[in-house]
Amino acid sequence: MPSFWLSTLGPIEPRPALPGDRSADVAIVGGGYTGLWTAYYLSRVAPELSVVVLESRFCGFGASGRNGGWASGLFPVSEAKLARRYGADRAAAMHSALAGAVDEVGRAAAEEGIDCHYAKGGTISLVRSAAQFRRARNAPGFLPAREAREICGATGVLGGVYSPDCAALHPARLVRGLAEAAERRGVTIHEDTTVRSIARGRVVTDRGVVTAGTVVRALEGYTAQLDGHRRQLAPVYSLMIATEPLPQSFWDRVGLARRETFTDERHMIIYGQRTADDRLAFGGRGAPYHFGSRIEPRYDRVPAVFDSLRDTLEQMFGIRPEIAARWGGPLGIPRDWMPSVGLADGIAWAGGYVGDGVAAANLAGRTLADLIRGAESDLTSLPWVGHRSRRWEPEPIRWLGINAALRATTLRDSLERVR
Known part of the structure; x- marks a missing residue:
């Protein structure tokens, strides 16, 4: 059954599926917040890169079109616990970056003309x-x-x-508007395309194979459906x-x-x-x-x-x-409840938000854009970058x-x- 949010948008016609084998600089698996924010920010800071998003149903079908509509600065690991592991400064930076992501969601939505009913009331x-x-x-x-x-x-x-670090919004309006904004900036989105497996430089789908310099896994709760990833995140x-x-x-x-x-x-x-x-x-x-x-x-x-x-x-x-x-x-949900963002051996990932992903996915998308470009920034030094939860x-x-x-x-x- 569709969510209330999606039902308010009327019938959704999926974009054309992948027409066959193709290549790209970046192939993003998943058309939710994480994948679309990553594509969006890459299109802004590295417009010379060809970016392809692959989605099995339609953008926003998963949690991005079903969630509670909280763009919050909440993080499932407490600042005290982060401080014990990474130091007080890095823990504070993590929570400050998430608080900033709440505002960035609203700013980007306004800039792109996305009427997602954003209201920052805390x-x-x-x-x-x-x-x-x-x-x-x-x-x-x-x-x-x-x-x-x-x-x-x-x-x-x-x-x-x-x-104060929370805004209420209409999540389906945000994700659908974000997909349109990414397309306007040159991103290609193929819906109705199921990804079977990923490997360095290669994404195998039911419609063809995409070869890419960087592959991004952005499937959140659906990660377990990907070959070899059943124990990565618990849905x-x-x-x-x-x-x-x-x-x-x-x-x-x-x-x-x-x-x-x-x-x-x-x-x-x-x-x-x-x-x-x-x-x-x-x-x-x-x-x-x-x-x-x-x-x-x-x-x-x-x-x-x-x-x-x-x-x-x-x-x-x-x-x-x-x-x-x-x-x-x-x-x-990762085994240690710690969301993560990273890039290794040509495969990037982000997720494990434990239900607080609306703003966190925006932060993850900006961070992945920096990692993929090889740019060092305040975002790439945050404690969740490169973290690996045990299976x-x-x-x-x-x-x-x-x-x-x-x-x-x-x-x-x-x-x-x-x-």
């Missing part, structure tokens, strides 16, 4: 239980209950943690719902006046935004990981998870909203471990509510 993580309060009270950006409720008037708010599903437009009386009570994105301090991740047309778009984890890293359309729909998301909205805001759309899709365990250990962790996370939240 993000708030609500504190709604005593256990959550104990965890969050010393966090940077902590707000007392009154100030937190002024931003997001949910039920039972005891406080909140606010960051874990995140599901979403979108309500019908809500009345002004609701927003007068709840707020989110600047379209701040919101979550709370529970362990199982939830995420929401107020859309430009006054809906709640709300999602969360909890869907199972599927044996062998399988990805199938039917996994996009888990009725129990959709019901849980609706119940959570009712608990948070005191309403039982009409649901306009339900959808989901896989995101990519996930073989099955059935992978299936048992990931699903056990999901169950344990749900249990922790349940115990906190009871206590």
Whole structure:
């Protein structure tokens, strides 16, 4: 099923498939944010390079057209943990670069005339239980209950943690507009072209072979479908719902006046935004990981998870909203939860964003453009550059471990509510 975001764009006609064997300076595998930002910035800083993007369905079919619409400065590895491994200066640079990427997404969208409903209102993580309060009270950006409720008037708010480094946007408008912007600058995009395997200087597809000086792997949650990469990133599903437009009386009570994105301090991740047309778009984890890293359309729909998301909205805001759309899709999780960007032996890669990829993919695209050109910059010295996560365990250990962790996370939240 298409996401709510994609459904608002109307029918999507795929671009022509790869017509046969061809060559290029750079071949990018994946037509989502990572691949398209890489192509876009290469076209700006190295217009002499021929760049080809290969996409199995259409640009934005995957997570880039399905996500929660948070362009955030969040990184799945804490700054303290990065500092222990890479030093305080490099850790701070990583988080500063991600915060800057939030602004760069908005700047680039405005420059290219992409109306992606970009609104930089920041993000708030609500504190709604005593256990959550104990965890969050010393966090940077902590707000007392009154100030937190002024931003997001949910039920039972005891406080909140606010960051200005986040923008709400319409993700499908962004990815489709980005594809058009890259094409205007000379990038060739072939959709309806499935990549079977990659190697140095060579991409094998179901439509022909592309030879290229540099091959870029930009498949995120779909990486496991590529020959030889099944254990590189685990595809874990995140599901979403979108309500019908809500009345002004609701927003007068709840707020989110600047379209701040919101979550709370529970362990199982939830995420929401107020859309430009006054809906709640709300999602969360909890869907199972599927044996062998399988990805199938039917996994996009888990009725129990959709019901849980609706119940959570009712608990948070005191309403039982009409649901306009339900959808989901896989995101990519590395074994150590550390996203990475790199280039070695003619093959570049970026991904493993653990669900926070809207702004991170922009940063990755700019970084890959520098790496491919051989340019040293502040971006190429960031700690995620060249990082290699160890592979996930073989099955059935992978299936048992990931699903056990999901169950344990749900249990922790349940115990906190009871206590």
